[in-house]
Amino acid sequence: MMPSYKKCFQEMEKRKDFHFDLNFLKASLRIKSKLFIEGSYYAILFVVFNLIISISSEVVGYYLGLIPGRMYSALLSKDVDSFWFILWSGxxxxxxxxFLLAALSSASWLLYLCFRKNLTTSLTKAIFYAKTTAYKLFCLESLDNLDQRITQDVDKMCTILANTLLPAVMICPFVIVYYTYKTYVTAGIYGCGIIYGYFFIGTCINKMLISPLSKWTARVEKVEGDYRYKYATLRDNIEQISLYGGNEFEKDSTYTYLNKILKAQFYLGSWIFPNTMFQTFFSYYGGLLSYAIQFIAIFWWHIYDDLSPQDLAKVISNNAFVYIYLVNSFTRLSDTSIAIGEMAGLLQRIDEVFVACRGLRYSTNITHDKDNNLPLITVNNVSISTTSAxxxxxxxxxxxxxNLLILGPSGAGKSSLVRMFLDVWRIDEGIVNINMASDQISVIPQKGYFPTGKLTLYEQICFPKIITPGTPIKYEEEEIIFELIGKLHLNSVLARVGGLHIKPNFEYNNVLTPGELQRLSFIRALINKPKLVFLDESTNSVSNDVEEIMYTYLIKNDIRVVSVGHRDTLLKWHAQVLILDGTGGYTCRDI
Structure with missing residues (x-):
C-alpha cells in the first residue's frame, strides 16, 4: 500500500495552477484561522481600529463632499461671511x-505585522509539528520553493490583505448602504438601478479577468523562486563550478531561468493590461455617470424647476457627490480585482503547505521498549520505499x-535505514524496536549541519539545544568538549574561533574543512553521553588515524554504534555486518 504522504504529494502534483474559484474560497476559510490565531487578539484589535478609523474618515469625507456645493451657493449669491466660514471649516x-488617512495607513501596517507574525508562526508550527514533517516537505519536490512560500509569499499576501483588501472590504458595505439610501431619496429606484447594474456588469467582467491573473501570479512566484534558488546553489558551489570550468554552462543555465521569468512575467502583464484598462474605465466613467443620473430628477421629474441658479448649483453638486461616491464605493471593490487576483495565487500556495503538513502526520512504527530480555535492535519484517514508491x-x-555495520552499493538504502532507525524515514510495513530511550541516542549525519548566525563553538556543539545568555554553562560538558578537541586535533579550530564562547566573524561551513566539520559533529553527538550512536559515513572525511581515535573513544566509553561506511577499517569495530544488495535483498552475519 502506498503511504499516505506519497498520495498527498501525488494529488498536489496534478494541480499546478491556481484560480479564483471555489478552491480559493476553501483555502481562504482555512487560512483565516491562521491569521486570527487563538490567544492572540492583536489582529482583531487592529481590524477594529481600521474599521473605526475608516468610518470616521468616511464621515469626514461626506462633509468634505458637500463643500463644493456650499461654495457654489456662497459664490453665486456673493455671501462673503458664508464663504469664509466654509473655507476655514473646510x-x-x-x-x-x-490625519485619519495617515492613521488608517499606520493601523493597516500594524495589522500587516500581526497577520505576518500569526501566519508565519502557524506555518512554522505546522512544518516542525513532528520530527519528520520538515524533512519530507523540503526533500520531496512536489512543493516548489518552500522557503519562498514561508517568506516572500506570506509577506506579499499579508501586505495585499492588510493594506489593500481589508480597508476597502470592511468599509464599503456601510458606505454602500448609506449612499444607496441617499441616492434613492434624490434619484429613486431608477438611479439606484443604474448604479447597481453598472456594478453588476463590472463584477462579471472582473470575474473573467481575475482567474487568469491568479494563475499567472502563482506561476511567476514559482519561477522567481527557482531563479533565486539557482543563484543560491551557485553561491554554495562556486568553488566546484570554477574548478570544473563551468562558467559558460552556468551562464547559459541562468539565462534559461531568466527567460522563464520574463515569459511568465510577460503573460502576467498581458492579463494585468485588460484588468487595469477595465478597472480604470470603471473608475473614471463613474464620474460621468453621476451626472447622467441627474437627468432623471431634472429632465424627467422636474423636481428642481422652482430653484434659483445658485441653489440648483448646490443641489447638482451635492447630488453628484452622492452618486459618484456610491459609484466610487463599488469601484473601490472593483479596483481590488487585481489585488484579489494576485492574492488568490499567493494564498493557495501558502495553503498548500498546510495541506501537505496535515498529509504528512503519521504514527510511528518505531518503539523504544526497554526490556533486558530483548536485543538492542529488533527489526521485524520491515520494508522501505523511496518517495517514488x-x-x-x-x-x-x-x-x-x-555494534552493527551496514554495507552496500550506492543507492542500496544504507542511509535510508539510518533514517528509519531515527524515525525520519517512514516504514512501509513492519516494526522496529530499539531497546533504549530516544534521548539516549545520538547521530552523526553524513553531512554535518552547522547553523548560520556566527554562533560560538559551544553553541554549535550543543545544537540543537538552545543556548541563551542566561543559560548556565555545564562545566562537565566543557570538560568533554576540551578533551575531544585535544584528541581529535581540533586545537587549531579552537584558536581560529578565539575560544569556546567567542562569536567568530565567519560561518563554520564557509571556513572549516569537511574533516574538521565531521570531527565537530562527532563531539556534538557525544556531549550528552549517549548509549547508542548512529554514524552515517561519518568518518569518510577524516584519516584512518582519526577514525581509530573516534571508535576507540566510543568503545572505551561503552557506547554502542550502528555505522554506515565503505572502509575495511570499520569491520574491526563491529560485531555484525548487514549487507544490502541494492534490489531489496540483504544478508546479515556476525563478524
Whole structure:
C-alpha cells in the first residue's frame, strides 16, 4: 500500500495552477484561522481600529463632499461671511481627513505585522509539528520553493490583505448602504438601478479577468523562486563550478531561468493590461455617470424647476457627490480585482503547505521498549520505499546486540535505514524496536549541519539545544568538549574561533574543512553521553588515524554504534555486518 504522504504529494502534483474559484474560497476559510490565531487578539484589535478609523474618515469625507456645493451657493449669491466660514471649516476638515488617512495607513501596517507574525508562526508550527514533517516537505519536490512560500509569499499576501483588501472590504458595505439610501431619496429606484447594474456588469467582467491573473501570479512566484534558488546553489558551489570550468554552462543555465521569468512575467502583464484598462474605465466613467443620473430628477421629474441658479448649483453638486461616491464605493471593490487576483495565487500556495503538513502526520512504527530480555535492535519484517514508491529494502529481519555495520552499493538504502532507525524515514510495513530511550541516542549525519548566525563553538556543539545568555554553562560538558578537541586535533579550530564562547566573524561551513566539520559533529553527538550512536559515513572525511581515535573513544566509553561506511577499517569495530544488495535483498552475519 502506498503511504499516505506519497498520495498527498501525488494529488498536489496534478494541480499546478491556481484560480479564483471555489478552491480559493476553501483555502481562504482555512487560512483565516491562521491569521486570527487563538490567544492572540492583536489582529482583531487592529481590524477594529481600521474599521473605526475608516468610518470616521468616511464621515469626514461626506462633509468634505458637500463643500463644493456650499461654495457654489456662497459664490453665486456673493455671501462673503458664508464663504469664509466654509473655507476655514473646510480647511480644518481637510486636516482631519489627512490625519485619519495617515492613521488608517499606520493601523493597516500594524495589522500587516500581526497577520505576518500569526501566519508565519502557524506555518512554522505546522512544518516542525513532528520530527519528520520538515524533512519530507523540503526533500520531496512536489512543493516548489518552500522557503519562498514561508517568506516572500506570506509577506506579499499579508501586505495585499492588510493594506489593500481589508480597508476597502470592511468599509464599503456601510458606505454602500448609506449612499444607496441617499441616492434613492434624490434619484429613486431608477438611479439606484443604474448604479447597481453598472456594478453588476463590472463584477462579471472582473470575474473573467481575475482567474487568469491568479494563475499567472502563482506561476511567476514559482519561477522567481527557482531563479533565486539557482543563484543560491551557485553561491554554495562556486568553488566546484570554477574548478570544473563551468562558467559558460552556468551562464547559459541562468539565462534559461531568466527567460522563464520574463515569459511568465510577460503573460502576467498581458492579463494585468485588460484588468487595469477595465478597472480604470470603471473608475473614471463613474464620474460621468453621476451626472447622467441627474437627468432623471431634472429632465424627467422636474423636481428642481422652482430653484434659483445658485441653489440648483448646490443641489447638482451635492447630488453628484452622492452618486459618484456610491459609484466610487463599488469601484473601490472593483479596483481590488487585481489585488484579489494576485492574492488568490499567493494564498493557495501558502495553503498548500498546510495541506501537505496535515498529509504528512503519521504514527510511528518505531518503539523504544526497554526490556533486558530483548536485543538492542529488533527489526521485524520491515520494508522501505523511496518517495517514488521504488522498493529499496524488502522484508528486513535483524536482531543485534552489538555494534552493527551496514554495507552496500550506492543507492542500496544504507542511509535510508539510518533514517528509519531515527524515525525520519517512514516504514512501509513492519516494526522496529530499539531497546533504549530516544534521548539516549545520538547521530552523526553524513553531512554535518552547522547553523548560520556566527554562533560560538559551544553553541554549535550543543545544537540543537538552545543556548541563551542566561543559560548556565555545564562545566562537565566543557570538560568533554576540551578533551575531544585535544584528541581529535581540533586545537587549531579552537584558536581560529578565539575560544569556546567567542562569536567568530565567519560561518563554520564557509571556513572549516569537511574533516574538521565531521570531527565537530562527532563531539556534538557525544556531549550528552549517549548509549547508542548512529554514524552515517561519518568518518569518510577524516584519516584512518582519526577514525581509530573516534571508535576507540566510543568503545572505551561503552557506547554502542550502528555505522554506515565503505572502509575495511570499520569491520574491526563491529560485531555484525548487514549487507544490502541494492534490489531489496540483504544478508546479515556476525563478524
Amino acid at each position: 480647511s480644518l476638515m481637510y486636516v482631519g481627513k489627512c 521504488k522498493l529499496i529494502i524488502n522484508k528486513l529481519n535483524i536482531m543485534s546486540n552489538g
